[in-house]
Amino acid sequence: MLFLIIILPFLGAFLMRIFKKRFSIYIAGLITFLDFILIISLPDTLKSTFEFLEILFLWDDISFLFATTSTFVALLIFIYSFGYFKEEKEKSFFSFWALIFLGSMLGVVFSDNLISLYFFWEIAGICSYRLIGTYREKEHLLKADKAFMMTTGGAGIMFLSFVYIYLLTGTFSISKMTGFSVPWFVFLLFFIGVITKSATFPLHTWLPDASVAPTPVTAFLHAAVLVKIGIYGLLRLFWKTLFIEGNIIWAIYLALFSSLIAGFVALMEKDFKKILAYSTVSQLGFLISGILLLNERAIRGVLVFYLAHALGKGGLFLTSGIMERVFGTKDITRMGSIMKKMPQITLGYFLSMLSVIGVPPFLGFFGKLNVIMGSFENKMVFVGFLLCISSILTLLYLWRTFKFVFIIENDNIEIKSEKIEIMNLVVVLLGIFSFLAGIIFLFSEGGSFVY
Amino acid sequence: MYIKIFLPVFVCYGFSILNIFSFKLKRDIRKHLSTIGSFSVLILSIYILRIHLPLFNQWEKISTFFAILISGISFLCIVYSQWYNPSVNFVYDSLFFIFVGSMIGVVLSSSLIIFYIFWEIMTISSFFLILYENTDEAKSASIKYIIMTGTGSIFLLFGIIGISFAEIPNLWKHILFLSIFIGAGVKSGIFPLNSWVPEAYPTAPTPISAIFSGIMSKTGIYAFIKFYFAIFQPNWSVIWENIMVIIGIITLLSGVLLALIQHDIKKLLAYHSISQIGYIFLGIATGTSIGLLGALYHLLNHSIFKSLLFLGSGVLIKLTGSRELEKYGGFSSILPFTFLAFSIASFSISGLPPFNGFVSKWIICQALLEKKTGISILAMVISLLGSALTLASFIKVLNDSFLGVGKGKIKEKISEKTSFLIIPLGTLAFGCLFFGMFPGLVVNKIFAPMTGNIQTLNIKLINAVSLWGYISILIFFFLYIYLSKSVKKFKEKNVFVGGERLSYEITDFDGSHFYKTVYETNVIKEFYEIEKKGIFDSYSISEKLLNFTSKLSNKIEVFVRDEIYRKGRDLIYFITERFKSFQNGLLPRYILWVIAGLIFIMEVLKRW
Structure with missing residues (x-):
């Protein structure tokens, strides 16, 4: 069954070519929905591993979380793109590459082998290259080139670390290499791969540039698939699997520095999508430093915040797409008074925003709380302090955006009336999911916080 | 036992949801609904004092004291707001109940995380209450409010997490205290952190300003009392x-x-x-x-x-x-x-x-x-x-x-x-x-x-x-x-100056004009002048600081984006240019490469 889950998006992407172009996006949505249903509803007996050319695919809790989140958010993005894309050509193009993108994410998540992990990792890179260059203008292609070169270069460097790990342990299988320890420079090589994919300073610059792509694509990159691959790889390899000889505190500080600097840049930026892109860089720095704390509580927090960020950032990006439609610009200073005119979307954006900031009782709060507590458990109080500063920056730039887009009334703007019901619905759904997930989390696990 | 304490909070949230679902009700009926709801919260707050009295320690008594105070004042304010603002819609009542419920939750919760959760719900709901009248003034005030108190809350969170871990170096203990000080101080309006107060209190609807000044600022004091007396101990x-x-x-x-x-x-x-x-x-x-x-x-x-x-x-x-x-x-x-x-x-x-x-x-x-x-x-x-x-x-x-x-x-x-x-x-x-x-x-x-x-x-x-x-x-x-x-009757006489009859506006000398003399007193005048420059305004100062830092970060960002990436790309182009000459399209050259490659591989395999 696991085989089916991974292969389904690929099959679907090629099958779609048989049908007419205007059905393609519905087929993509349907296939993602099927995949989602398969992942969440499989009984334990069918959750077997499978081997393909001596490459093992495995199912565990972390991969389950990542797979569920990606397919769920991808499903919502597909529904959103029913309303977003107008031309059939764009629709079929997007649904083809996005499905392959999703499939490669699932491949990364379920593979227990460094070779297959690398393989799917690179497929994701190619897909992102094509998707960023959806509109084939020169500027877009340059940015797509940049994204491709940086992530692929990083992945190449990462592959060196795989080779070294193979020489050290004699296997490519991740589950068999548990307990080995690797020197710090192997970690560095792997970390370069991670920070190119997960956009951390100083190799993050392709991500803000990629915001030229159409909104469903950027939402795919930021919320559902691409940048989370790096997080997943780091988690898979260095949490309870390989041990690192030597101190990796520099990596934590690098991630934190990235988080802070991206937060500060987002405070100045005027382009709605770029603000959100820098926000993603900031949150990824938060997540990576949380993982590198390497303790139980921080990892727990990272997993929760990963889910919160996928839902919340999805909602924010999709809102930015709607705003781009409504105002015909990405400049937030030329927007305004949405709160009065579109209350539903304000609700959706607001809930997503609070979740990303980390306001209780939303899901993001429990993630951030656990990560900060994890830093205290490691006796790294300063790290905890910087994590708090990063949260404050998140608060500042997101409220600033909220102020400009939703609250302030601007007389010089014209609002184009468009049919955006389905896009609205998706945003509101994402916001409500963030809220509900937080409430559920509070009542199911809130007891563990009573001290 | 534990959950019973939160009874007034749940009732508040219940009435808030009730108000949302009954949004079609007429004002006359909603008036009574809100009054009854608020009154029942007051009764419940007194009730929890009765049932838990023998078990309470000193701090829990303070909590119930605050709960009764909050529910009492908020009851009076909601009664008043039925008279003051009869045209309000269901949003107002619903937000009001969330606000009051969260404040009661803040003072009643014994777990710090639950405390923080209520604290943030209180912040968010009060943001919307300031924004309720939706004037330009209200907009800027509410944004200022939410940014300052939100930042304060995260500082408070840092302090809350910090004090739950015992092994903290002494220096960090001071910083934790400072964080809690900022978090609680922003809410109550302590000196350098109060620049939202003179903007937010006036712009909110009047019953809400009464609640803000009367009880919401007290939740900050409550937090501070609890942290200072119960956790840090005075004289530390x-x-x-x-x-x-x-x-x-x-x-x-x-x-x-x-x-x-x-x-x-x-x-x-x-x-x-x-x-x-x-x-x-x-x-x-x-x-x-x-x-x-x-x-x-x-x-x-x-x-x-x-x-x-x-x-x-x-x-x-x-x-x-x-x-x-x-x-x-x-x-x-x-x-x-x-x-x-x-x-x-x-x-x-x-x-x-x-x-x-x-x-x-x-x-x-x-x-x-x-x-x-x-x-x-x-x-x-x-x-x-x-x-x-x-x-x-x-x-x-x-x-x-x-x-x-x-x-x-x-x-x-x-x-x-x-x-x-x-x-x-x-x-x-x-x-x-x-x-x-x-x-x-x-x-x-x-x-x-x-x-x-x-x-x-x-x-x-x-x-x-x-x-x-x-x-x-x-x-x-x-x-x-x-x-x-x-003295039955005052005598009123017209004022004459040089035979000219002066108008009423000129002769009248009202109090606020009289207090201009205060403004012009020597030492105090300097204080006002300094205050006008915004030196005490922590909001604008931190705004400037943030602007500076973000400009700096932007420079670093631009440097990384343009310089490093471009240099790297040029390097790669430079290397690939060198390799270009190997591939000149002539067949013999390629055959040469193939043979050389084969020999190399064989040599490697032989020595393996």
Whole structure:
């Protein structure tokens, strides 16, 4: 069954070519929905591993979380793109590459082998290259080139670390290499791969540039698939699997520095999508430093915040797409008074925003709380302090955006009336999911916080 | 047992949801719904005091005291807002109940994380309440509010997480204390963190300003009391004690000085609110139980008279449609009941005996004296000065609004004779008198279980001083009767200057103009000038700081984006250019490469 889950998006992407172009996006949505249903509803007996050319695919809790989140958010993005894309050509193009993108994410998540992990990792890179260059203008292609070169270069460097790990342990299988320890420079090589994919300073610059792509694509990159691959790889390899000889505190500080600097840049930026892109860089720095704390509580927090960020950032990006439609610009200073005119979307954006900031009782709060507590458990109080500063920056730039887009009334703007019901619905759904997930989390696990 | 404590909170949230679902109800029915809901919350708050009494320790008693205070004041405010703002829709009521419920949750929760969750819900709901009227002023005020308090909350979160881990180096303990100080201080409006207060209090709807000043700022004080007394223990650091006293002094003095020159009645009350928070803070800063007693007593009194003042000012605003003091005047004949209540509150806030402000200020001053450090004696002297200035400021308000010749323009005729107005104002005014007249009863019954018995506190002395207050009131009363009997009619004469008949506007000299002389006093003038430059405004200072940092980061970002990436790309191009010449399209060259490659691989395999 696991085989089916991974292969389904690929099959679907090629099958779609048989049908007419205007059905393609519905087929993509349907296939993602099927995949989602398969992942969440499989009984334990069918959750077997499978081997393909001596490459093992495995199912565990972390991969389950990542797979569920990606397919769920991808499903919502597909529904959103029913309303977003107008031309059939764009629709079929997007649904083809996005499905392959999703499939490669699932491949990364379920593979227990460094070779297959690398393989799917690179497929994701190619897909992102094509998707960023959806509109084939020169500027877009340059940015797509940049994204491709940086992530692929990083992945190449990462592959060196795989080779070294193979020489050290004699296997490519991740589950068999548990307990080995690797020197710090192997970690560095792997970390370069991670920070190119997960956009951390100083190799993050392709991500803000990629915001030229159409909104469903950027939402795919930021919320559902691409940048989370790096997080997943780091988690898979260095949490309870390989041990690192030597101190990796520099990596934590690098991630934190990235988080802070991206937060500060987002405070100045005027382009709605770029603000959100820098926000993603900031949150990824938060997540990576949380993982590198390497303790139980921080990892727990990272997993929760990963889910919160996928839902919340999805909602924010999709809102930015709607705003781009409504105002015909990405400049937030030329927007305004949405709160009065579109209350539903304000609700959706607001809930997503609070979740990303980390306001209780939303899901993001429990993630951030656990990560900060994890830093205290490691006796790294300063790290905890910087994590708090990063949260404050998140608060500042997101409220600033909220102020400009939703609250302030601007007389010089014209609002184009468009049919955006389905896009609205998706945003509101994402916001409500963030809220509900937080409430559920509070009542199911809130007891563990009573001290 | 544990969940039962949160009963009032759940009822509040229940009524909030009920209001959302019944959005089609007419105002007349919703009026009763909200009143009944708020009243039931009050009953429940008293009920939890009854059921848990034997089990409670000192801190939980403080919690229930706060819960009853919050539910009581909010009940009066919701009753008042039915009269004040009859056109509000379901959003207002629903937000109101969320707000009140979260405040009760904040004070009742014993787990710090639950405390923080309620704290944030309170922040978010109060943001929308400030924004409710949706004017430009409200927009900027609410954004300022949410940014400042949101930042403060994250600092508070840092402190909360930090203190739950025991092994913290001493330096970090100071930083944790500072974080909690910022978090709680922003909410209550301590000196450098109060730049949202004079903007947010005036722009919110009046009943909401009453709640903001009356109880929401007290949740910050509550948090601070709990952290300082229960977790950090008083006297843990002498430096902090002195810093706190100094901050208390500055808060007190700057608040009252700025209040003196205001023309906007609600802004004036907001500055007075800051100043009174300074008193409460001085009481806490002593760290003794008498100081805590004084702080709690003053906190109770401040909730009562400050909400009464705000509600009273609401009557004036509704009457004239303006917040400017210049547009009022001579309303005592139209609004006799409001005048009475407002003047009782004014005397209370100025600390005149026998009103309640006098008793609590006395206790705070005694606590400061007993501390016997130089700085606390100074604080005591300044707090007396602050009282005098408060009185001066409120004489101005009373003179401008209620007394004087009638020159205020009436926009909307209102009747005082409605129970939605009489109940809140009357209850609060009665509270002012009650807590001032029977300090012994109040201290022994309400506060002694929280702070312990205090030997040095001499209630009889307070009562004896209050006696002079009674006597003077009696004297004034008889004087009034005598005067009103003997002087039946005022003589009104036209003013002539050089044979010219001057218009009424020029000859009239109202109170706020008189206070221009205050502005022009030497030392104080410099203070105002400095204040105008925004040196005390932590918001604009941090805005500048953030701007600077983000410009710096932007430069780094641009450098990384343009330089490093471009250099790397050029390097790769440079290398690939070199390889280009290997592939010149000639077959023999390729065959050569193939053979060379094969030999290389074979060599490698041979030696493996």
